[in-house]
Amino acid sequence: xYGVVISVDGMRKRYGSKTALDGIRLEVAPGRVHGLxxxxxxxxxxxxxxxTTLTAMDEGSALVDGIDVxxxxxxxxxxxxxxxxYSTVDEELTGWQNLELYARLHHLPARRARTRAxxxxxxxxxxEAAGRRVxxxxxxxxxxxxIAASMVRAPSVLFLDEPTTGLDPRGRGQVxxxxxxxxxxxxxxxxxxxxxxxADQLADRVTVLDxxxxxxxxxxxxxxxxxxxxxxxxxxxxxxxxxxxxxLLTGAVGGAVHLDPETNTASxxxxxxxxxxxxxxxxxxxxxxxxxxxxxxxxxxxxAFLALTGDGDRR
Amino acid sequence: xxxxxxxxxxxxxxxxxxVHQPAPVVIAxxxxxxxxxxxxxxxxxxxxxxxxxxxxxxxxxxxxxxxxFGLESTLGAVTADLNxxxxxxxxxxxxxRTAILTAxxxxxMLNSCAGFAVLLGCGLLVGWRAHEGIxxxxxxxxxxxxxxxxLVWLGIYLGLLVRRTELVTAVQILVWPxxxxxxxxxSPSTMPPWLGAIAEWNPLSAxxxxxxxxxxxxxxxAQTWAGQHPVVLAGCWPVLLLLVFVPLAVRRYRRG
Numbered sequence: 001x002y003g004v005v006i007s008v009d010g011m012r013k014r015y016g017s018k019t020a021l022d023g024i025r026l027e028v029a030p031g032r033v034h035g036l037x038x039x040x041x042x043x044x045x046x047x048x049x050x051x052t053t054l055t056a057m058d059e060g061s062a063l064v065d066g067i068d069v070x071x072x073x074x075x076x077x078x079x080x081x082x083x084x085x086y087s088t089v090d091e092e093l094t095g096w097q098n099l100e101l102y103a104r105l106h107h108l109p110a111r112r113a114r115t116r117a118x119x120x121x122x123x124x125x126x127x128e129a130a131g132r133r134v135x136x137x138x139x140x141x142x143x144x145x146x147i148a149a150s151m152v153r154a155p156s157v158l159f160l161d162e163p164t165t166g167l168d169p170r171g172r173g174q175v176x177x178x179x180x181x182x183x184x185x186x187x188x189x190x191x192x193x194x195x196x197x198x199a200d201q202l203a204d205r206v207t208v209l210d211x212x213x214x215x216x217x218x219x220x221x222x223x224x225x226x227x228x229x230x231x232x233x234x235x236x237x238x239x240x241x242x243x244x245x246x247x248l249l250t251g252a253v254g255g256a257v258h259l260d261p262e263t264n265t266a267s268x269x270x271x272x273x274x275x276x277x278x279x280x281x282x283x284x285x286x287x288x289x290x291x292x293x294x295x296x297x298x299x300x301x302x303x304a305f306l307a308l309t310g311d312g313d314r315r
Numbered sequence: 316x317x318x319x320x321x322x323x324x325x326x327x328x329x330x331x332x333x334v335h336q337p338a339p340v341v342i343a344x345x346x347x348x349x350x351x352x353x354x355x356x357x358x359x360x361x362x363x364x365x366x367x368x369x370x371x372x373x374x375x376x377x378x379x380x381x382x383x384f385g386l387e388s389t390l391g392a393v394t395a396d397l398n399x400x401x402x403x404x405x406x407x408x409x410x411x412r413t414a415i416l417t418a419x420x421x422x423x424m425l426n427s428c429a430g431f432a433v434l435l436g437c438g439l440l441v442g443w444r445a446h447e448g449i450x451x452x453x454x455x456x457x458x459x460x461x462x463x464x465x466l467v468w469l470g471i472y473l474g475l476l477v478r479r480t481e482l483v484t485a486v487q488i489l490v491w492p493x494x495x496x497x498x499x500x501x502s503p504s505t506m507p508p509w510l511g512a513i514a515e516w517n518p519l520s521a522x523x524x525x526x527x528x529x530x531x532x533x534x535x536x537a538q539t540w541a542g543q544h545p546v547v548l549a550g551c552w553p554v555l556l557l558l559v560f561v562p563l564a565v566r567r568y569r570r571g
Binding site: 049052053054074077078080082084085086087088090092093097101102104105106107133 | 317320321324325327328331332335336399400401403404405406407408409410
């Protein structure tokens with residue numbers, strides 16, 4: 001299949017009596033970031049484990065860079081990089097020692113491995129920290145070192161399993177930048193995440209998994225538009241006025257309003273943006289509600305996800 | 316060839332870690348030294364053995380026990396690598412899969428040799444001596460290290476099997492009664508008969524008794540077959556353990 005780097009069809013996996021994957025289909029085009037999105041236990045990590053030859057599937061077919069995962073796992077391992085959920089670099093060693101080890105484990109000769117380790121450290125902005133032990137690194141630096149360690153042989157596909165779990169916003173930003181650069185250079189990335197804004201930020205396409213099945217596959221933008229258009233947020237100054245604001249929104253726009261007492265925000269979906277705003281502004285003019293802000297925005301993937309799985313309670 | 320190189324690189328990784336983080340290694344080395352002090356001096360006055368000094372009886376037992384406690388560090392290291400995803404990461408790379416296990420075994424054996432050297436020095440310092448000459452003494456050292464090697468593989472298998480940290484702690488605690496239900500500190504003849512029989516057939520006792528015989532240190536005057544053929548037992552037990560647990564560990568590892 002030309003123009004497809006990952007091709008999965010009918011992938012099934014059972015652990016005892018529990019079905020982990022129930023017929024997954026997945027296609028990833030070269031040079032793209034593909035997001036696997038879903039709550040805990042949806043099967044994201046199992047898909048990654050099968051594609052990285054760590055777990056055998058029960059049924060179905062899977063090709064990575066044109067190689068059959070089942071028939072030739074050793075060759076698949078030559079073409080992929082895997083960055084798992086936890087940092088696997090050694091805390092006690094320096095950044096340089098870590099990368100030199102990974103370069104040698106990818107069977108580069110000793111001298112070439114040293115040069116490559118230095119290149120990668122520079123490339124991921126860790127040149128100055130090269131001689132320091134990893135336990136002195138920030139979370140974001142560690143993750144970048146993890147990614148660098150999987151880029152020794154410039155793999156065709158990089159698997160990132162929840163790469164920013166546990167990172168602060170700055171660390172996440174750094175990791176996102178690194179991923180964007182890799183993709184700009186032509187690496188294909190399969191990314192699993194629970195963070196919907198992460199998929200939104202990085203992914204060209206998103207496959208949404210729920211309980212081992214694909215429940216949607218689309219570009220993030222498309223996924224949002226399936227929700228039925230944009231949303232208006234009204235943020236009140238006084239918490240006591242939140243309900244009143246909600247009533248106003250329903251009256252002006254029509255439909256179900258969502259109240260969030262934590263942020264003092266009333267939110268509602270709209271189909272005709274201009275008419276809705278016009279009605280709302282007129283209703284507010286005569287109402288005793290003091291606003292902190294008002295916002296017209298696209299729905300977040302969180303909201304899209306809730307709409308797709310249909311049950312908000314589970315999360 | 317690549318398997319050898321991979322094995323060497325992963326062993327080097329362990330050694331580099333020790334160099335950068337020596338504290339746990341040093342503590343692990345000093346732990347058996349502490350046993351010598353506690354049992355040799357604190358309790359030792361109350362213990363007697365039929366023919367000879369208690370310290371001469373004790374030291375080979377402490378050597379054997381140190382080999383046994385090595386099981387805990389192997390187990391801990393295997394599960395730590397598993398739980399941190401390090402093992403999976405290596406498995407998804409073009410690294411020979413067997414190299415990951417053999418490197419663990421090699422690194423732990425290096426560590427054990429270093430620990431054993433410190434402990435032998437400590438023994439000599441407190442007055443323990445080998446009386447049978449260099450040949451038998453080396454044979455005793457070899458049998459002790461053979462036991463450690465067998466227990467490395469048991470540790471690898473158990474580590475791959477239990478995985479969860481709470482269970483690892485449970486196994487680590489279980490090592491204690493197994494270690495003490497032996498001829499390491501006291502003669503099995505002082506125990507209730509059923510317990511004495513277990514202690515006597517314990518692989519740890521076999522190696523301790525064999526080391527006593529080869530070092531020319533006093534034994535506990537056993538009249539039973541197991542007690543009178545410790546060298547044979549000390550050779551057979553580890554080989555048996557290896558025959559069982561090497562294939563089990565490799566199979567478990569391949570299955571993922």
